[in-house]
Amino acid sequence: MTVTDSNAVQEGGAVLPRLLAGRGHRLVLGLAEHEREYGMLWLRGRSGQRRPERLIDMVEAAGLTGRGGGGFPTGRKMRAVAGRGETVVVANGAEGEPASAKDRLLLTYLPHLVLDGITLACDAVGATEAHLCVHRRERDLIDGLAAAVAERRTAGLDPVPIQITGIPGRYVSSEQSSMVQYLNGGPGKPTFAPPRPHESGVRGRPTLVNNVETLAHVALIARHGERWFRGAGLPSAPGSMLVTVDGAVRWPGVYEIELGTGAGDVVMLAGGPAEDLQALLIGGYFGAWLPVEVAWPVRMTQASMRALGGALGAGVVIALPGASCGLAETARVVRYLAEQGAGQCGPCLMGLPALAGAVADLAFQGGRGRAIEAIAALLPLVEGRGACRHPDGATQLARSAMRAFIADARWHDQCGPCDGVCRAPLLPIPEDGEEDWSWT
Amino acid sequence: MSHQLRVNPIACNGHGACAELLPEMIELDPWGYPILRSAVVPPVLVPYARRAVATCPALALLLERAMTPRPDRRLLALTSECASGIPPGANGRGGRGGHPCVTGDDHGHRELPTDERHLGVGGRPAVHAG
Numbered sequence: 001m002t003v004t005d006s007n008a009v010q011e012g013g014a015v016l017p018r019l020l021a022g023r024g025h026r027l028v029l030g031l032a033e034h035e036r037e038y039g040m041l042w043l044r045g046r047s048g049q050r051r052p053e054r055l056i057d058m059v060e061a062a063g064l065t066g067r068g069g070g071g072f073p074t075g076r077k078m079r080a081v082a083g084r085g086e087t088v089v090v091a092n093g094a095e096g097e098p099a100s101a102k103d104r105l106l107l108t109y110l111p112h113l114v115l116d117g118i119t120l121a122c123d124a125v126g127a128t129e130a131h132l133c134v135h136r137r138e139r140d141l142i143d144g145l146a147a148a149v150a151e152r153r154t155a156g157l158d159p160v161p162i163q164i165t166g167i168p169g170r171y172v173s174s175e176q177s178s179m180v181q182y183l184n185g186g187p188g189k190p191t192f193a194p195p196r197p198h199e200s201g202v203r204g205r206p207t208l209v210n211n212v213e214t215l216a217h218v219a220l221i222a223r224h225g226e227r228w229f230r231g232a233g234l235p236s237a238p239g240s241m242l243v244t245v246d247g248a249v250r251w252p253g254v255y256e257i258e259l260g261t262g263a264g265d266v267v268m269l270a271g272g273p274a275e276d277l278q279a280l281l282i283g284g285y286f287g288a289w290l291p292v293e294v295a296w297p298v299r300m301t302q303a304s305m306r307a308l309g310g311a312l313g314a315g316v317v318i319a320l321p322g323a324s325c326g327l328a329e330t331a332r333v334v335r336y337l338a339e340q341g342a343g344q345c346g347p348c349l350m351g352l353p354a355l356a357g358a359v360a361d362l363a364f365q366g367g368r369g370r371a372i373e374a375i376a377a378l379l380p381l382v383e384g385r386g387a388c389r390h391p392d393g394a395t396q397l398a399r400s401a402m403r404a405f406i407a408d409a410r411w412h413d414q415c416g417p418c419d420g421v422c423r424a425p426l427l428p429i430p431e432d433g434e435e436d437w438s439w440t
Numbered sequence: 441m442s443h444q445l446r447v448n449p450i451a452c453n454g455h456g457a458c459a460e461l462l463p464e465m466i467e468l469d470p471w472g473y474p475i476l477r478s479a480v481v482p483p484v485l486v487p488y489a490r491r492a493v494a495t496c497p498a499l500a501l502l503l504e505r506a507m508t509p510r511p512d513r514r515l516l517a518l519t520s521e522c523a524s525g526i527p528p529g530a531n532g533r534g535g536r537g538g539h540p541c542v543t544g545d546d547h548g549h550r551e552l553p554t555d556e557r558h559l560g561v562g563g564r565p566a567v568h569a570g
Contacts, residue, residue: 192450345450346449350473385473
């Protein structure tokens with residue numbers, strides 16, 4: 001996945017980029033440059049009075065929602081944890097989504113924005129412990145973050161020391177309960193809820209788990225206020241978000257958009273289609289395929305994506321060219337997701353490989369007139385029956401593929417695989433992480 | 441006040457005892473793992489649900505008290521005939537209701553968030569209010 005600069009976009013009066021404003025001349029934004037670009041961080045308010053809960057009010061009024069995929073209101077999440085004794089803040093920078101690059105971009109080039117957000121969140125919820133979790137195989141990222149944290153320690157910026165933790169590289173390990181379990185000394189698998197992390201998380205303390213982009217937004221809300229934040233996006237879905245655009249576009253990369261921007265505009269922002277498009281995958285591997293004529297005007301908000309049976313996810317938009325086979329792409333991803341499960345819950349352990357087998361059968365072997373029914377029968381057996389949302393994401397993707405590529409599916413089922421299956425895979429499937437497999 | 445069944449999918453090993461003991465509410469998928477027809481337990485079935493919970497070798501079946509009674513009408517119609525003649529609490533336990541769970545353990549949750557989708561089993565989100 002390439003990581004490129006975002007271009008300044010001006011839409012609806014709000015000046016973008018906001019988060020990526022510091023993504024300019026130099027590569028990594030040091031502390032001094034960071035403060036020059038975004039302004040100083042005031043933990044105590046300019047007049048010196050101290051009321052940490054004020055930040056929660058601001059975040060709530062700003063209408064910030066989680067940018068990691070859940071889309072849960074951040075202010076409400078903070079309020080659930082605040083004032084409950086010694087609490088813990090966990091920043092999730094372990095980008096589980098293979099197609100997404102936004103968290104890595106933030107942590108690599110703008111680490112201080114995220115670290116500001118962690119410190120602010122710690123202050124607001126009264127945390128005594130802060131963790132920043134990234135994949136443990138990304139050693140360069142961990143080194144860079146350690147340098148940034150050391151720089152801040154010298155400047156005395158973080159009252160609560162921020163610990164950087166490398167977590168296992170599995171897809172399900174970046175789920176919030178898995179991270180909490182790993183920080184508690186476990187293998188990093190999802191746990192049965194309740195209790196949820198905000199009730200009993202790291203060391204049994206109330207724990208606030210937020211995506212790093214969400215925390216970067218918190219850092220900007222603390223500086224500019226909720227009205228400024230609401231200056232971008234829609235009244236029902238305010239603010240800006242980072243999207244990763246990939247596939248058949250001219251300039252794949254990470255861009256900052258206002259919420260509510262049309263999916264087609266996002267593709268145009270990335271230079272437009274590089275060839276004829278047939279569908280967009282919005283929301284990444286837990287999202288949904290939409291035929292391009294349906295997807296083009298869709299607004300990038302959680303609500304409009306849910307209405308179409310998808311999810312905004314981590315803001316991934318992948319353009320599928322007309323010459324590729326959507327079923328083959330889906331089959332590879334579902335196979336990958338089936339392998340990436342924690343192997344804990346029966347329906348996911350047995351059902352996802354069965355589903356992956358059925359989709360792969362349809363895509364690569366031809367269904368011999370039976371595969372479509374087989375897939376339709378398997379989907380409800382898997383959906384909603386795991387401890388985490390892992391199986392639900394895979395079924396949502398498979399279901400959307402069967403909807404968006406139904407003509408292709410019928411062709412495959414009756415006549416065998418199409419020519420598109422021979423094209424090089426478009427969706428990124430990570431190699432098996434070496435040591436990450438030996439966890440059982 | 442109504443009772444809700446829930447399966448801990450991590451603990452469940454697919455023994456299938458629950459489906460034997462509570463076929464009115466639980467069926468098995470092709471791999472032997474339980475699918476709940478409805479999360480809400482009709483009052484007539486509560487004693488049987490308790491027995492199924494107590495029998496589960498993996499302690500994966502949970503019976504919890506929900507704050508708002510929401511009986512599933514289809515299930516009531518289905519179960520009124522098979523439970524005829526057996527009043528609720530016939531085994532002397534059904535009428536009791538002071539514990540949030542049959543084991544007396546509240547599983548660490550004091551209040552359930554009403555705004556997060558709480559995953560039930562079988563694709564139906566269990567509804568918690570309160």
